[in-house]
Amino acid sequence: MPIVGYLILTDPPHLAVTTCADCAAYYFDRRDACASCFGTAFETKAVPSTGTLETFTVVEVAAPGVPVPYIAGVVDCGGISVRANVVNIEPTVAAVRLGMPLRLTTFPIGEDDEGTMAIGFGFEPIPGGKDN
Structure with missing residues (x-):
């Protein structure tokens, strides 16, 4: 079960956005x-599964039970800004670079009492990827 409705668990997984047909x-x-133009016609489109890191912060303090540190970032995926954690990298300023190429990844978050697994997403570095 995806943790959010816009995470589509197909093969390969991807994110989807609702786009205003009038103002995009x-x-x-x-x-x-639409909050921008008040239009009422919408389309759904897939978000590119790769992008570049626009900005980030190392989170050192979080709610009880949330492991820290972790990297919270904004990833530019073909002009669509996605807020997500940067995962599978050391959570330090020295390890993360603005402009680094990233790709969407999914992972299990936890299981409910009925055995349904919640699936989350983040972005991970692309091995051998070059900065844009």
């Missing part, structure tokens, strides 16, 4: 009206 504003959730 995008949203990572369902909309009845």
Whole structure:
């Protein structure tokens, strides 16, 4: 079960955005009206599964039970900004670079009492990837 509705668990997994047919504003959730132009016609489109890191922070303090440190970032995926954790990398400023190429990855988060696994997503470095 995806942790958010815009994580599509096909092969390969991808994210999907709701795009306003009138002004092209995008949203990572369902909309009845566009917040930019008040349009009511929408399309769904796939978000590219690779991108570059636009900005990030190393989170050192979090809610109880949330392991720290971790990297919270914004990834530019073909002009669509995605807020996500950067995973599978040492969570230090020295290990992470602005502009580094990343790809979408999924991972299990936990299981409920009925055995349904929650699946989350993040972005990981592309091995051998060059900065843009």
